[in-house]
Structures are given as C-alpha cells and as structure tokens.
Amino acid sequence: MKIIEFKWPKGFKSGAVHAGFKDDNKLDMCWLVSDEPCAAAGVYTKNQFQAAPVIVTKQNINQNHELKAVVVNSGNANSFTGNQGMKNTHTEAQMVADQLGVAPDQIGVASTGIIGKQLQMDLIENGIDHLTLSDSTDAPEAIITTDTTSKKVCVETTIDGKAVTITGFAKGSGMIHPNMGTTLSFISTDANIDGETLQSILSDKIISSFNQITVDGCMSTNDMVITLANGAAQNEPLTTTHPDFAEFESAFNYVLTGLAKLVARDGEGSSKLIEADVFHAANQEDANHVARAIVGSNLIKAMIFGEDANWGRIVQALGQTEAKISLDHLAISIENTTIVEDSTIQNFDMDELRKQLGKDEVNITVDLAAGEYNGVAWGCDLTYKYVEINAAYEE
Template sequence: MLEIKNNTNKYQIIDFTWPNGYYSDGLHAGLRKVKKDMGWIYSEIPAQAAGTYTTNQFQAAPTKLTKQTINQDHQLQAIIMNSAIANSCTGHQGELDALATQKLTAAKLGISPELVGVASTGLIGENLPMDIIKNGINQLELTDNTNVTSAVLTTDKHTKTISVQLNIDDKIVTISGFCKGSGMIHPKMATMLGFVMTDANIQDGLLQQILNTEVDSTFNQITVDGDTSTNDMVVTMANGMANNQELTTDSQDYPKFVSAFHEVLSQLAQDIAEDGEGSTKLVEVNVHNAASHSDGQKVAKAIVGSNLVKSAIFGEDPNWGRIVAAIGQTDATVDIEHTFIWLNGLSLVEDSHAADYSEEEMKQSLSNNKITIDVDLNSGSESGQAWGCDLTYNYVRINATYKS
C-alpha cells in the first residue's frame, strides 16, 4: 500500500477493489472471437451519477441515451457495456437497440430502465446482434470479480484500474476507477470509456461539478493520435454507502476528496496515454511560467500532440526544434527569446538556443520508457500538463487492419 500526500490531503492507493455496495461481472458473450466483450457494474441502491461525453458530432446511440438518462434525475444504479460493436451511425435502429439493451438489463436486475446507463465501443456502422446481447445479459451475474475491467478493452494491451481510500468523518471512503482507451485518443474526449465508482455521500449536483473540473485537467489533457471517436464517455457514481456526513464544498474534507478523485482520473488518463496503440514510451509534458493556465494546458497538449515530436521520441532523436515549432504553433504568450526546455531533467534549450548538452547522454535518456519534457515559457506564473506517447510503425499496422 502506497501513501500519497498532497499538501495536507492524505489518501492511499490500494489494490483494486469495489467500494461498498458495488458488484460487477464480465464475460465473453460472442460479439468477439475470443476476448471478453460484455460486462456491467451495479450498485445495491440508486447512486448519484454524473457524466461527460464525446464532442464528436456523430455521437453514438448508447452515448446519447446515457447522457439523457443521467440528465433526467442524475441517478444510475447500473451500467451495461460491450467492447465489440459501437452502435454508432446506425440510425433509428441503433437507438432502438440501445433502448432494448437498457430495458433488458433493467429487467434482469429488477430495477427501472431510467437507472441503467449503456456504454459501447468497437466498430462503427454495424448494428448490434441483439440475440447475442440478450444472451450475454442473461449470463451476467452480480459478483465481486473484476472481469468487467477487461471486458471493456479493445486494442488495449492491459486493464487500467485504480482504487484510492481516504478517511472522511472517521469513515473509510473508497474511489475506484477503470477505463479503456488506446487509439483515437485526443483532448475533449476520445475513444475511451471511463467509469469511477465511490461509496462517498455527496451533495446532490456536486458530483457533476467535480467530474467536469477533473476531466478537463486529466482525460482532456491526453492525446495519442489526434482523433476523437463517437462513443466516448466518463461516468461516475456515488452511492453514499460509506455513511459519511454529506460532502459539500464547505466540508472540511472536501479538498481531500477532490484530491483523491483527481488522483484516480489522472492515473487512468496516464495509463491510456502509456498504452497508446503501438506505443513504446509514455510522454509527459510540464509547462512552467505560462501567462495563464489555459496557455500552459494549450502548449502542453500541442507538444504531446505533434506527430513530429512523437516520431522523434520514438526514434530517440533529441530534435528540440520540433518541440519549439509545436509551441510556436499555438497562440499562447511566449517569450520567444527566453524559452527553456529540459528532457528528462537534462537541459536541451536555454534562452531559445541549443544548450551545451551531450548528444550521447541525451539519446541514452530517450531510451527510457517514460519521457518527461519540461518547458519554461518565461511569461507568467501559471502551469500546464499533458500526456501522450510516441508514434511508431506498429500504430499504422494496428489501424490498417482494425476491421479485418
């Protein structure tokens, strides 16, 4: 167990576990050849719910349905998901299939359809084989296993999970999250599904506020390939079964909870960036002394999103001109005569000129699995952060044969 300290806020990262009152399952229903392809998450009681959704104009039927469902009463009790068929660009039939999936799940669990969210990922443009969907739902059980965390994966190389615990009013509160995402990843949501469950008791409406803020600084600060998809969402549920006093913005422990919630989303976001399709390296960019937080975030995203920067990192080539070019393409305020860049702590650029560095040492540093780029814009006191990965030959191979 690792204790993380954030100023006066303390929480612990623990082995992945479900918070009080949550159950799940995942299985191979037959939508895919071999891998698990369906799963669900369920709360004993209706939970406060919040969501953020893809900005792609071709928003998929299950994504729209879940958004509508949450917006009704900001409550969910279950989420059903599949990782093979996106049910996107499928017209009216796709909407009917999403509704049918919602109703079948509700009937199996004995709850109202208005308490069921629906999530899908996979191929765009294909209709759901509803006989397989129905059979899969009938086979799902309420267990404490973690099969659902692998049932949501597509081209991901591994599951992405995290659990954090903290003490609120002498009650142990757990926040657990899992997600999928590897390709079609870019800021403002991407081909990723994220689910965060907590047993915290939170004031009505506050969960959406927290999620919006934290998604902006985590999931919206990653990029793999610059593409956004049609099905993406992050949904969080809070069932209150930790029995802590209701958290409000005035609560003494509110900053502690937000800090722990941020940790969950931040780690999941970094896991997606690290697991980018074909990637070999996680890239973290930290921008310092920006004129505004917006400028810092903008510059960080521009660097991790540059295909030239990503290619140089894959080739272990310290071509800092590509980083400077990426910064200059933004409209951020930059002191163009006094910009500084470091790579894994090694000085690369000083006062907008090449630093006196060892090519051999720099190339050796670029062989690491994680590359950290620090940039000083010398224009203020704000900061920004983003994550991405390198661009490899394998990315093209994976996406050239995705459907076949």
C-alpha cells in the first residue's frame, strides 16, 4: 500500500457547484458518480432523530447494496423536517436519477448544516442542473460547514497484480461523537467486491476508526459513512478467502482511520490533536471505552488546551469508567514523561511535562494491567473558540 495524491478511482467522476446554500459563492453541493453501478455499504448515526437523507440512503443501500451515485449538499441538514423533508429527499434523488438515466433507488443523498429548516428545493434544482462530471477533485470542499479544511485520504494497493485505488473524503468539525457516524464520509474504490462483503468490512473497521473519535460529545442527526466499489480495477472478486483480502482490509482501514483523525484534529476551535493509547485492557470493549473516556473528558481537553499539568484528571476519567483496572499496577504517561508506574507517582520534571503539552499533538498512554487488549481514540482540546463558534452558529 502507498499513499498517493488525491484522485478518483477508475470509473468515478465528480462535480461541485455553488447552489446557493452558502454565501460568498462557496461550493456547497457535489456529487460522486460511477460509470457503472457500484457495490454499496453504509453505516449511520444512531441518533433517534435521523435526518431524512440518512433514512432514504439507508433504505436504498439496504435493498441490494447497490448505488450509482451520491449527491451531497452543505448549508442545510434537512433534519427534523417531517414528511416534507422526506418528500424533498425523494424528489432530490429523482432529480439526480433523471440526470443520470437510472432509478432513484440508485442514488444516495446526504445533507449537512442547520437542523430544522426545510430544504430549499429551488437551490437543489439549481445545483443539480449545474453539476458536471469530470476528474475534478473539488467535491471535498463542497461538503464542509464549520470545518477549517477539507479532509481527504487516498491510497493505492495491489490486488491480483492490479492497481486498486481507495479514495475517501469527509467533513466534520462539531457535533462529533460516536455512535456511527460522527461525520459525513464517502469512500470510493475500483476494487471488485460484492456489497455484503463490503458492508461487513465497513461495519467492522468503523469500530476502531470513526467510532473512536469525539470532539464535543454531541451526536449528529445526519452522520453517515458510505462506501462505493465499482470493480473497474478488474481484480478477481474479493472474498474472505482471497489471498489479497487482508491487504485490501488494511488499506481500507488506513483510509478510514486517516479520515477519522483529520476530523478529530479539526474539531471546532481546536488547536491540538489528542491521542489516547490504552494497553492491557481486560477486553476490547474496555480498551476502546477507556480511550474514548480520556479524549472525551472536558477536564482533560481543557488541561491540554491550557498546557496545565493537572494529570490527576486522567486518573479521574479512568476511575469513572466501569473498565477493569489493576488498582496496584496502573501506568500513565504523557508524551515522553512517565507520571505513574505501578500506581505510584513517579519523580518527573513538571516544566518538561508542560513543554510536552505545548505540542500540537499530545499523546496520553495508559496501561490498565488487566489483560491483553489495546485501544486507541482521538479527540481535540477544548478552547474558547469552540464556545464562540457555537454561540453564534446561525449568524
């Protein structure tokens, strides 16, 4: 596997336009289209108030795990919009289907932005009318909201001696918290793989990637991660018994994890990425939960922002969980500074610790000494800017 410059896999094209949802002529609508129907897989927010696009896209994919295209708008979430919101989503899918000459259930629809406002269908129609298909890679720019930058990862691997590309792009900055999705993200690949196998891989790998990030503990109504595979690489069908299956899984997981970390790093108002590594947990659930508890603690997030060496907040966050912890053999370190070993406070240089907290990436490592399982999670610091952004989001 190698990381390559962002491009679409073979057989995919895209387009992005300013439909009118955002000011200043910023891109706010895009689509990703395959020459041929794709195997499709998706995971979706567990929020009880799933937005209309989430419901419709999930229904379309669940029919036979196949899509031709995905269309996305930013600036309006089409969430908590009742029956009219559902009608608008179906209408949008039909408009795109008419443009491409396919059935509307071949279209995935996604939206992001303000909750509780009906979708302006004149803007949707205007956007679809002006969308074109090319090798342009502007689509990631069209889906961002409070993001400071677009998020994209592209890798190339080899299956049956043929080059296979996996390309992912995402948005997400606030209202980021498990349980799937935590973002809008779209993965495309030219690998030949059936929809059910693709769904199995996505559902498995999402657990240790997007479900291990948090920004503010708030779960969106619109989150989804969609994967499309069109088979244009012409490799032999990927199954669990294929000799290159593990290689594809590894490359796919790299894209998911890379995007998840980019979302965590760009948390609203953030200045630092926090990574929590947990070792020797009693089970995988404990390992993942403890890692998320660390990066999700407002006290720890504020500590990292203020470069304040109040490490006792880590002990508090660990003890608040129900994970099994060896109370006599706990170990904690921040970057290169060992703070606790065998549940005993170590002699360390406080000034050096504060210096470590000044980095733009801060690693917290915890050894629970309770088993053989490891976990990792990512988050960001809590800054004054986060409050400023969310105190005036509609302005």
